[in-house]
Amino acid sequence: MESIVFLLLPAILTGDIATDDKCDTSDFIIPACTDVDES
Amino acid sequence: MHYRSSNFSILFEHKQNTYIYNTHSGAIANISGNNIHSAFNTIEDLSVDISSEPYKSLVLGGFIVPFDTDELSEIRCDMCKNKFKASHIDFSICLSYECNLSCSYCFEKNWVKITSSTDIDSRLLAYLQGQVREKETKRVSINWSGGEPMLFLDRISKTNSKLSIFCKEHSVKYRSTITTNLTLCSPEICDNLRKAAINTLQVTLDGHRSIHDKYRISHLYPATYDLILENISMLCEYVPSLTIVLRINVSRENFPTLPLLIKDLAKLNLKNRIRIAFARLRSHDSKCFSVEEYAHHEIVLYRSFIDEGWSFNFKRKLTPRYEGCAAYTKRSYAICPDLSVLKCWELASSNKHKIGRIEEKGKMILNGKESTALALDPLDNQDCRDCIHLPLCMGGCAVDRSTSTSSDNCDMRLGINCNPIKYNLIDIIKAYIDTDK
Numbered sequence: 001m002e003s004i005v006f007l008l009l010p011a012i013l014t015g016d017i018a019t020d021d022k023c024d025t026s027d028f029i030i031p032a033c034t035d036v037d038e039s
Numbered sequence: 040m041h042y043r044s045s046n047f048s049i050l051f052e053h054k055q056n057t058y059i060y061n062t063h064s065g066a067i068a069n070i071s072g073n074n075i076h077s078a079f080n081t082i083e084d085l086s087v088d089i090s091s092e093p094y095k096s097l098v099l100g101g102f103i104v105p106f107d108t109d110e111l112s113e114i115r116c117d118m119c120k121n122k123f124k125a126s127h128i129d130f131s132i133c134l135s136y137e138c139n140l141s142c143s144y145c146f147e148k149n150w151v152k153i154t155s156s157t158d159i160d161s162r163l164l165a166y167l168q169g170q171v172r173e174k175e176t177k178r179v180s181i182n183w184s185g186g187e188p189m190l191f192l193d194r195i196s197k198t199n200s201k202l203s204i205f206c207k208e209h210s211v212k213y214r215s216t217i218t219t220n221l222t223l224c225s226p227e228i229c230d231n232l233r234k235a236a237i238n239t240l241q242v243t244l245d246g247h248r249s250i251h252d253k254y255r256i257s258h259l260y261p262a263t264y265d266l267i268l269e270n271i272s273m274l275c276e277y278v279p280s281l282t283i284v285l286r287i288n289v290s291r292e293n294f295p296t297l298p299l300l301i302k303d304l305a306k307l308n309l310k311n312r313i314r315i316a317f318a319r320l321r322s323h324d325s326k327c328f329s330v331e332e333y334a335h336h337e338i339v340l341y342r343s344f345i346d347e348g349w350s351f352n353f354k355r356k357l358t359p360r361y362e363g364c365a366a367y368t369k370r371s372y373a374i375c376p377d378l379s380v381l382k383c384w385e386l387a388s389s390n391k392h393k394i395g396r397i398e399e400k401g402k403m404i405l406n407g408k409e410s411t412a413l414a415l416d417p418l419d420n421q422d423c424r425d426c427i428h429l430p431l432c433m434g435g436c437a438v439d440r441s442t443s444t445s446s447d448n449c450d451m452r453l454g455i456n457c458n459p460i461k462y463n464l465i466d467i468i469k470a471y472i473d474t475d476k
Contacts, residue, residue, distance in 0.1 A: 002072030004096035007058075007472060011065035011358045013099075 041086050041106040042094070047427055048102045053469050060468050062430045063110060064101030065358045067468060114361075114430055115418050121362040122413070125175035128370040131182045131384050132163070134194055135376050138187040140220050141257040146388065147186070159378055164198050165401025166378075170370075171202070171211050178212040183237075184384065189223040196235035203236040214238050220255065222263050224270035229277035239282040240274065242267060245320075246293025247300045272307050283313040287340075290320040290327050294336055301347055310348055317341075319459065334462030341470055353471035356431075356460060363433035367415040382412045385436065412437070432458035 008014075047063035060067045070093070087094045087103075097103045104110065136147050171179060181202070183195050199215050206213035217232070221242040232240070245251040248264040255263050274281055285304075287297070304310065317340055319333040320326070328336060341351060365371040366383040373381040378397040379390075386392035394412065395405040417423045417434020435458055460467060 002093060003070070004093050004100075005069045005071075006066060006096070006100065007069060007475060008065060008067040008354065008357065010061075010099065010101055 040089070042089070042098070042103045043085070043106045045101055045104045046110050047430060049427065049465070051465050051468075053472060058468070058472065059100070059102050060357070061101045062427055062464075063114065063359060065430075066100035066102070067357070067471070068096065068100050068102070111418060111424055115416070117359075117361040118363050118416075118418075118433060122367055123369045124362070125173070125370060126177040127180070128170055128176060128178070129180045129182075129365060129368070129372075130167070131184055131373040133184050133186060133374070133376055133384075133387075134160075134188065134191045136186040137190055138185060138220070139190065139222060139257060140187070140255055140260060140263070142255050144254065159376070160194055160198055162378060162397055162399065162401050163374065164201060166397045166403060167198075167202055167401075168205050169401050171206055171209050176209075176211050178214075179206055180214045180216070182216045182218060184218045187220055187223070188217050189219050189221075189228065192228060192231050192235070195237075196231050199235045199237060216241060218242075220263070221267050221270045221274075222260055224273055226273075226277055229274060232274075232281065233278050237281065239284060241284040241286055241316075242271065243286040243288060243318075244300065245288045246290070247296035247303070250290075250293040250296055268303060268307060271309060271313060275309065275312050284316055285309075285313050286316045286318055288320045289317050289333060289336060289340065291332075292326040293320075294328075294340075297340060298343065301344060305347060311350055315344060315349060315351070330457055330459055331462045334459035337459055338463050338466040338470070341467075345470065345474060350474060351470070353467055353474065356467050357471060359430040360433050361430070363417065364415075364435065364437040366437035367412050369413060382409070383437070426461070428458065428461045428464065431460050431464070 045061055045063060048059060048061045050057065050059050052058075057070050058067060059070055072093075089095055089098045094103065138145070138147070167179070167181075170176060179202075181199070183199070185191075188195055195217070203213050203215070213236075215235075215237050216239040217237050218241045221240070243255075244264065244267065245254045248262075251264040252262040255267075260266070271283060271285070274283060287300070289297070304313075317337050319328060319330065319337075345351070362368055364383070366386070368382075371382060373384040373387060374397065375381065375387060375393075379393045380395045380397065380403060381387055381392055382394060392408075393406065394409040395403050397403050415437045417429070417437075420434065423429050423434050
């Protein structure tokens with residue numbers, strides 16, 4: 001049987017880009033840029 | 040119409056299944072049947088009927104695109120649209136650099152300990168309320184940082200609760216976070232956090248006790264590991280609505296100790312009551328992993344925690360990050376204790392990066408430097424343009440680029456600042472597949 005089953009839809013369809021509502025995600029305050037800087 | 044494979048699609052096998060993921064769309068699909076597999080691999084200027092399967096789904100997922108699509112231009116358009124978006128504002132606010140710890144690696148420890156005053160607080164509130172009143176504003180996020188913000192929780196609480204009510208009155212969504220070392224906690228502080236309407240608290244451990252207590256200390260606090268864990272437990276009990284994020288800094292030195300930390304968290308019944316976020320300890324020290332080494336160890340950690348019943352938001356890691364770095368996002372500001380303003384906290388060590396100041400009556404006066412930050416574009420870098428992971432990191436931290444002495448010596452070109460997902464993407468997708476319910 002030929003099939004394509006989506007496990008994750010495109011972000012544009014789920015609204016992750018359109019609304020960019022990081023508030024509702026668990027780790028919105030942990031972007032890559034918060035790495036500890038020892039300089 | 041003629042179609043071709045997207046430059047951002049990745050095909051891989053996992054547990055006898057074939058999956059396809061696209062970094063540009065963020066879609067993941069399980070594909071079965073040899074025809075689809077081979078169709079995807081051979082699509083190159085192929086005329087297909089996209090109203091029928093499998094091509095309909097391949098187009099929907101962004102796995103194949105119209106032949107003449109310039110995908111990099113699409114990414115650049117998405118980034119520009121998001122970086123100048125007026126509906127969302129993000130602030131990182133520091134009322135003082137004062138701290139009750141003196142961690143050996145702290146980059147703030149030599150900064151002048153300015154503590155802003157209540158007059159400053161009223162000016163700050165007036166400015167923030169002005170931003171909420173802007174007709175485009177739909178969402179405001181504030182991260183209260185320091186120094187140690189718990190030393191000034193009364194002031195934070197007053198401003199935060201007033202702003203929370205003000206946002207509600209103006210139908211603007213409001214979220215606030217406090218980033219603390221969590222050495223200061225009591226039932227009264229918990230009560231204050233609740234009244235302040237703080238939504239999320241972030242605290243960091245530098246590994247298990249034996250390593251953490253070498254670094255996150257001061258003469259007043261010769262050891263903080265057990266204190267922090269006790270205080271996390273207290274918060275869970277007294278402020279159940281608070282989202283607690285435990286950031287675990289990972290290094291070559293502390294990595295072997297982390298299984299002990301997992302056990303300690305389990306003993307305190309913190310499993311899935313708090314959220315875990317790993318971060319690479321970053322310096323030129325041999326104790327730190329390179330990004331690539333860290334990426335491989337990060338997966339080991341995720342799997343170790345998952346095996347003990349923890350869950351993670353892998354979807355967030357697999358979602359395209361079109362807004363890019365805060366340092367070049369229009370409505371993103373870091374506000375210092377004297378109300379001078381930066382684009383990002385990473386730039387706070389030097390006055391030369393300040394873009395303005397909040398003056399009397401809460402009006403921000405810009406000095407003309409903001410455009411320099413807003414003009415930063417990760418697609419200016421050839422290595423980034425050639426990278427299949429670009430939509431997931433959008434060039435990473437812009438500060439490393441803008442402070443680089445020359446473009447030829449840019450950290451990004453050397454790959455130093457690449458996101459770990461460059462090295463563990465497939466493993467992250469597999470973890471998402473294995474744990475998605």
